[in-house]
Amino acid sequence: xxxxxxxxxxxxxxxxxxxxxFVLLYLPIAMxxxxxxxxxxxxxxxxxxxxxxxxxxWANEAVxxxxxxxxxxxxxxxxxxxxxxTMAALGTTRRRQTRGQSFVYLMINxxxxxxxxxxxxxxLIFFSSIKVATGYQGxxxxxxxxxxxxxxxxxxxxxxxxxxxxxxxxTASADLYAxxxxxxxxxxxxxxxxxxxxxxxxxxxxSLDDVVITLFVKSAxxxxxxxxxxxxxxxxxxxxxNAISTLLLLLTVVLLTAFFLLTRKRT
Amino acid sequence: xxxxxxxxxxxxxxxxxxxxxxVTALDGVSLGIRKSEFFTLLGPSGCGKTxxxxxxxxxxxxxxxxxxxxxxxxxxxxxxxRPVNTVFQSYALFPHLSVADNIGFGxxxxxxxxxxxxxxxxxxxxxxxxxxxxxxxxxxxxxxxxQRVALARALAPSPKVLLLDEPLSALDxxxxxxxxxxxxxxxxxxxxxxxxxxxxxxxxxxxxxxxxVMQSGHLLQVGDPRTIYxxxxxxxxxxxxxxxxxxxxxxxxxxxTLDAGPxxxxxxxxxxxxxxxxxxxxxxxxxxITSATLGDGIPATVTQTVYFGTDTHCRVxxxxxxxxxxxxxxxASGDVGLHPGSEVTLxxxxxxxxxxxxxx
Ligand SMILES: Nc1ncnc2c1ncn2[C@@H]1O[C@H](COP(=O)(O)OP(=O)(O)O)[C@@H](O)[C@H]1O
Ligand SMILES: [Mg+2]
Numbered sequence: 001x002x003x004x005x006x007x008x009x010x011x012x013x014x015x016x017x018x019x020x021x022f023v024l025l026y027l028p029i030a031m032x033x034x035x036x037x038x039x040x041x042x043x044x045x046x047x048x049x050x051x052x053x054x055x056x057x058w059a060n061e062a063v064x065x066x067x068x069x070x071x072x073x074x075x076x077x078x079x080x081x082x083x084x085x086t087m088a089a090l091g092t093t094r095r096r097q098t099r100g101q102s103f104v105y106l107m108i109n110x111x112x113x114x115x116x117x118x119x120x121x122x123x124l125i126f127f128s129s130i131k132v133a134t135g136y137q138g139x140x141x142x143x144x145x146x147x148x149x150x151x152x153x154x155x156x157x158x159x160x161x162x163x164x165x166x167x168x169x170x171t172a173s174a175d176l177y178a179x180x181x182x183x184x185x186x187x188x189x190x191x192x193x194x195x196x197x198x199x200x201x202x203x204x205x206x207s208l209d210d211v212v213i214t215l216f217v218k219s220a221x222x223x224x225x226x227x228x229x230x231x232x233x234x235x236x237x238x239x240x241x242n243a244i245s246t247l248l249l250l251l252t253v254v255l256l257t258a259f260f261l262l263t264r265k266r267t
Numbered sequence: 268x269x270x271x272x273x274x275x276x277x278x279x280x281x282x283x284x285x286x287x288x289x290v291t292a293l294d295g296v297s298l299g300i301r302k303s304e305f306f307t308l309l310g311p312s313g314c315g316k317t318x319x320x321x322x323x324x325x326x327x328x329x330x331x332x333x334x335x336x337x338x339x340x341x342x343x344x345x346x347x348x349r350p351v352n353t354v355f356q357s358y359a360l361f362p363h364l365s366v367a368d369n370i371g372f373g374x375x376x377x378x379x380x381x382x383x384x385x386x387x388x389x390x391x392x393x394x395x396x397x398x399x400x401x402x403x404x405x406x407x408x409x410x411x412x413x414q415r416v417a418l419a420r421a422l423a424p425s426p427k428v429l430l431l432d433e434p435l436s437a438l439d440x441x442x443x444x445x446x447x448x449x450x451x452x453x454x455x456x457x458x459x460x461x462x463x464x465x466x467x468x469x470x471x472x473x474x475x476x477x478x479x480v481m482q483s484g485h486l487l488q489v490g491d492p493r494t495i496y497x498x499x500x501x502x503x504x505x506x507x508x509x510x511x512x513x514x515x516x517x518x519x520x521x522x523x524t525l526d527a528g529p530x531x532x533x534x535x536x537x538x539x540x541x542x543x544x545x546x547x548x549x550x551x552x553x554x555x556i557t558s559a560t561l562g563d564g565i566p567a568t569v570t571q572t573v574y575f576g577t578d579t580h581c582r583v584x585x586x587x588x589x590x591x592x593x594x595x596x597x598x599a600s601g602d603v604g605l606h607p608g609s610e611v612t613l614x615x616x617x618x619x620x621x622x623x624x625x626x627x
Contacts, residue, residue, distance in 0.1 A: 165362070166357050166359050168355050168357055168359040169359050169361060171326055171346075171355075171359070172353070172355060172359035172360075172361075173361075173372070173376075174326075174345070174346040174347050175324060175326075175346050175347070175351075175352055175353045175421075176347075176352065176372050176373035176376055176420070176421075176424070177347045177348075177373055177376040177377045177424065178347055178372075178376040179347060179376075182376055186372075186376075187361060190363045191362070191363060
């Protein structure tokens, strides 16, 4: 910013507040990471460095299954959500603005605004009637539920990518002898791709750490990693949970860094 | 239809929307554009120029009427089946493709062999003098360079007609002048029919073989720049292209009597009534001014002089109060020797007075 006449960072006390909030945000996470390398059983007393909790957590069959289930759900839900979000973003940005546009945005972003608990209860009721009717008990319900609330997270980066891109690009492509399919393949798709990948990763991370909706929708024995951890912590705080959390944190940091790199404006 | 017609527009009407909100963008336009000519559509913003180009390119289809290309009816062909390319006002370069891939895009979509594509791309890059930029992305180029890429991209597939929608309007004056010369050179070198849209009359006059002047969905006049300038078909054309003074009077045969009094001979009367009230136009630079108040000519009084460097514009009032502008070449001293209140006499060649048709 060239204009330095007003700089919020120079307000008195601002730096202190910012630092305090930073510490509040990151200190607990730092503690969690540190204690995942604790040699002892106790999560409050440091007894020396050890990697024992990582293989220990991995040896636990329940952890393995929950991890596998979480990855399955997050992958499927993210792909579904990104596909839907891409189509929605193409529909809302790659043509002339129409009336009702803001209503469409509102509809797409609805899961961000409706309290999660409401969505959870609604899905529970909706799916249980389907369960009764069809007898199907599989992971499909969780995948669909996750896909639904991941759509806005996938939609936002895709829309940001497409917005402000010249609307006449597709027209130019048609003018240069491209069929509809060729235009999609050689112009629209390459343009939307970085946004779609960013959306996919954001949706994946969002699905991976969901608790509320999962708790309501899952059938018995369908614990995901977060709901498994919640159940563990209710019993006793275990360093094993610290280890799993640290790994999840690592995965998230990697994905979000990639997201940042993809959505960064090229200069 | 004559053999040498590239594009023929037959009584095209285009209405956008329906009911109360309907806009008639083109109201019965008929036009023939010749092969290998630089044809310009000139008119104020909103007169339907872009709409006419869209009908030729195939981005819109006419509500009624026909479009023919080299004699065949293409009215309802989609854009990708028309051997016509467009240079967009916004350039519309593909941001994810290199300059070379942008230029080769049309040929690639047509399924031409790779060797032919790379050969053509090299030739096009040389044509628009961008050989060194082949691997850059459009975002790394200046406005003028992007403009050249857009041109090369549209020329690469050797279209029968190239459409250019105000391609120079985004450039600053200096670059615009350069590109005007460049465009004209490209048109002559390639021999492709250019249909160029602008609202800039000077641009139209300097570049075109022929000009079509449009106003609110109508084509008012088609002709070469000299004809359009010296023989405007009506008052709108006379005032939109160059400056004009308008004089009212009565005509009887080839004698024109000004409402202000004096009578004079007129050169041409085509389209104008042979007798009765008419409006006549005269260009500011066609009028000579003398400080003598004797002899024939139109007596007038100077009201204002404005110095423009090479020219001095002189506002004079006729006996009945009509104000007209006279453009004089500034003398070496810079002072034309006329001041508000000076009594003068105006003279001009009979051919300089243009009688306009009644409707205007
Ligand atoms: N897609 C459209 N929908 C409705 N009206 C339009 C559309 N395109 C152009 N118009 C109207 O048609 C008229 C002619 O527009 P246009 O051909 O773009 O003029 P120009 O290019 O000469 O400025 C204008 O009144 C414009 O508002
Ligand atoms: Mg236009």
